[in-house]
Amino acid sequence: PGPGDCQVDALAVGGSTIVSAVALRANGDLWIATYGEGVYCWRKGRLYQFGRDDGLDSEDIYDLKLDPEGHIWAASDAGICLLRWREDTKDIRQINSSHGLPDDIVTKLLPHPDGGCWVGTYEGGVARCYWQDEQVVVETLPAWPGGLITSLAQVDQRSLWVGTRDQGVLVYDFQRASWRNQQHLSDPPQRILQLLFDQEGLIWVLSRDKGLCKVQPRLEVWNELSVTPQAVAVDSTDRLWVGTQEGLYCLLPDKARLEAKSLGQSLNIISLYVDVYQQLWIGTFGEGLFVFDPRHEQLQAISPSQGLSNGSILSINGRGKELWITTLGGVYRSSARPWSELSQLRFDKPVNSKQMETDFLYFTYLDEAGSAWFGTDGYGLRCLQKDGQLCSYKFAADSLPIRSVYSITKDGQNRIWISTDNQQFLVLERDTFRQANLPLTLNHGEIANLSTDKQGNVVVAHKRGVAVYDIHTEQLVDYHHLSDRHVFEPVLNAICRDSRGNLWLAGREQLVYYLPLREAYRQQPCIHLDGVSIYLRRIDFEHRHTFKASENNLIFHYDGVWLSDPEEVSYYYRLAGFDQDWIATKDNQVVYSNLPPGAYTFEVMATQSDDFSTALPKATYTFRIRYPYYLQPWFIIGAGLLLFFFFRQWQLRREYQLQREAVLHKDKVESQYETLKSQINPHFLFNSFNTLVALIEEQPRAAVTYVEKLADFYRSILQYRKQDTISLAEEMEVVQDYYFLLIQRYQDNLQLDIDELPTHCHIPPLSVQMLIENAVKHNVISRQRPLCIRIYAQDNYLFVENPIQAKLTRQKSTGLGLSNIQSRYALLCNLPVRITQHQDRFTVGLPLICE
Structure with missing residues (x-):
């Protein structure tokens, strides 16, 4: 099941049965130990019971374990039961005191890394049981101190x-x-x-x-000692010898207490060394060099006449029988001798003061290649090689000066390490010292001791505790809080190694025993991402990796699990795609606000020291913030196409409108021209003037009215010819003036019947007049055949209707009248001009343009 999913199957193993342990094999078999009903096994979809009927001596099972070889071990009050399947047959083997177990009641089991199990019993102690040639071998640990065993834990191979x-x-x-x-x-x-x-x-x-x-x-600590150790040394029996200002002390192998040794005199001991004869060499401050025989507890002084002229012995070191004594007066060398021959010892100076440039040395370190390394006070590092050549190291890489050298060691890769007075650690590589990659910050004036453990790792004793630099992984693990006061004040070069490769370190009123583990264990915090929040609301970040543009305020929650020292955990994080570099913090969450759209990867690392390396384990989360819809490619492309479409439509409409206006203007000009032509027609004027002459002679007053109407008619033509539309009332005034002129000629033979018309509508100017003119022009008008023209409105149309009374001789027609009217209406509205011709009637319907 994935995270957040859970599947539970209930197994009926008894309503009140106590389940004491469970174990799951790689093949899927689930083994369940109970107290009172033996052992159950869920196998291939069925539940099987291993009980007394199957050969189980006791159904009260205290513990159940699966060893590295896949065997099921069950602890009961009748010994150990080995359970397995032989194909589909149950197989049980009993192991009890008759097979070598120290007790029949077995309370606890622990799988052994090499196979089998550790067995903890009720009163008989501990044994190891394992398979060998299809037989179970029992090995009991000797001298059990006593007690009922409740739990077991194996620490490394130690x-x-x-x-x-x-x-x-x-x-x-x-x-x-x-x-x-x-x-x-x-x-x-x-x-x-x-x-x-x-x-x-x-x-x-x-x-x-x-x-x-x-x-x-890894650490055993003795705090609040009654004395302050100034020097330590270990003999072949792993007794720890401690030199103090008050004299000599011994910590026995059981590590129960410090025991004072009587030397017959008060000595301020500042250096110790155990030689190949198991004699303890004691260096004092100002009182010379002594040799102590632990077996007979005898003390013998080394005389200045033997060549050792300075009585302040800062350090004693050796290689085989070779002895090197570091004093305030320089370095001396000799060979160890048994107790009876100590008086024959002679010391010489392998390097004179002029070559060394100083007699004040802190420490002498002897490596396996036969070289001797000397840490000086203010004059750097010296190395006396096996061939007698003296090398001087006063500068490191980048011209970094090397002055006082406090401590020297060599790691498992044969590199020399030194600690200096400016709180730096230097390592020798390719005959040049460079700053070591030790993420360890020392206070001003703080002294750090260096040594190596049995794996060749560099051990640093400093004010807060003990730090170990793994030369293979290049990781530093700092073990803090060695005491309640959280301070460890190491004594300069008070450090030694016992026969098993473990280290003793001395501090102010403290002793620390460092026991390195053989196996590789986690050296850095386990980092994991706890959650992701958007606007303070947690989300299912394991399944969700894409967010809307508005979901751009994120909080990342993370945790670095370092149970050794949780307070020392620090974090480095960055948001790839947003941050330029890694950011250090002690907080276990980080907020990002108003993130722009894009793809991101959040990365976080945890460290228990000041070390930052991209090789640290990372927790990552990749996500993407979508662009807002108006910045999405589909929207931009769609909007562009839509804008182009609307622009093109506007452009086409504009072109169409301009074309319509041009056509309308052209038709209007032609209409005006035709109208003027028709109205200024010589025949019309000739007839109008003849009628006027007749009226002047017979009816002068009527002649004046006729002239006024004629003037009004032509004034209307000039007034309306430039307009697209005029009101229906204005058109009817023109029609009435035109009709007045016509009836002076035709009298009662021409009739105009106008129905009640709407007042709010418009039509193109002179269009009705033009239709009346066409009717008069193409039809016979006489007393025997009068012409009646009817004008009426119906269904949003204005109809002009006349009977068809065709002349025998048809007058020539250009056809522009009706065509012009149709074209003008096509530009002004969507309704067509209706032209209807029946056998005896001709009708033209003009659409009314209403407001």
Whole structure:
């Protein structure tokens, strides 16, 4: 199932049965241990029970484990049950005290890395059981101190931690083959419930009396000592010798307490060394050099007459029988001798003061190649090679000066490391020192000691604790908080290694025992992305990676799990596509507001030191913010096409409108011309003047009216010829004037019948007059055949209707009258001009243009 999905199947193993443990094999078999009903196995869709009927000696199962080889081990009060399937047949094998178990009641199991299991019993202690040639081999750990075992945890390949019901935690050391009480907690718990060894190499102790405790098994710390160690050394029996201002002390292998040694005199001891004869060499401040025999507890002084002229011994080191003594008066060399021959010792100076440029040296380090390295006070580093050549190192890369050198060591890659007075760490590569990639910040004036562990890693003792630089992964792990006061004040070069490669470090009223683990454990916090919020609202970021343009305010929640020291976790993050570089922070969330549209990748790394490297594990989240719809390509293309379409339509409409206006203007000019032509027709004028002459002779007053009407008619032609439309009333006035002129000629033989017409409509100017003129022009008008022209409105049309009384001789017609009217209407409205000709009637319908 994916994140957020859960599928639960209920297995009926008894309503009140206590399930004590479960184990899942790689083939899908689920094994369930119960207290009272034996062991169940869910296999191939069915639930099987392993009980007494199948050969199980006890159905009270305390623990169930799957070993690395795939065997099922069940712990009961009748020993161990080995369960398996042989094809489809149950197979049970019992192991009890008759097979070598120290007790028949087995309370706890722990898979062994090499196969089989560790077995914890009720009272008999611990044993290891494993398969060999189809037989189970039982190996019991000796000298069990006693106690009911409640939990087991194996720490690396070094020790087995055993939790008991009433006697706390007991530790079995594989190398020493002995038991001891754990010495990591000052107030250790006693009633242990559970032990856990995690991926960081930590031990977690859950108890009834102290709750949950965390133990760093790499470090054992002795705080608030009654004395301040100034020098340390370890002999072949792993006894720790401690030199102090008050004298000599010894920490026995059980590490229970510091024991003062009587030397017969008060010595301020500042350096210690154990030679090949297991004699302890003691360097003092101003009181000379001494040799102590631990077996007989005898002390012998080295006389100045033996060549050692300075009595302040800053450091003692050796290689085989060779001895190197560093004093305030320079470096001396000799060879170790047994106790009876100490008086024959002679010291010489391998390097004179002029070559060294100073007699004040802090430390002498002897490497495996036969070279001797000297840390001076203010004059850099010197190296006396095996062939006697003296090399001087006063500058590092980039002209960085090397002055006082406090501590020297060589790592597993044969590189020399030094710590200097300006709080820097330098490493020698290709005969040049450069600044080491140690993300460790020291305070001004702080002294740091250097050494290497048995894996060749560089160990740094500094004010906050112990830091280990892994030369293979180039990662620094800083172990802080060695005590409640959170301060460790290392004594200069008070550091030594025991026979197992573990380190002793001395501090102010403190001792630290560093035990490096063999296996590789997590060295950096485990970083993971907890969630993503948009406007403070959590989203399902594992399934959602695309957001709208308005969803551009994001909060990223992350966490770096570093149980060794959670307060030291810091983060580096960046938003690829937005940030230019990585950003450091101690916060476990980051806010990005108003992100522009685009593709992004959020990356975050966690570190437990000041180290920043892109090689650190990352948690990433890739997402995309969409562009707003108005910036989407489809919208831009669509909008562009739409704008182009509307522009083109406007352009075509504009061209069409201009064409219509041009046509209308042309038709209007032609209409005006034709109208003027028709109205100024010589025949019309001739007839009009003849009628006027007759009226003048017979009816002078009527002649005056006739002239006025004739003038009004031609004035109307001139007035309306430039307009597109005129009102229907104005058109009817023109028609009445024109009709008045015609009836003076035709008298009652011409009749005009005008119905009631709408007052709010318009028509093209002189269009009705033109139709009346056409009717008069093409039809016979006489007393026997009078012409009656009717004008009426119907269905938004104005109709002009006349009977067809064709003349015997047809007058020539241009046909422009009706054509001009039709063209003008086509430009003014969408309704057509209706022309209807029946057998005896001719009708023209003009659309009314109403407001």
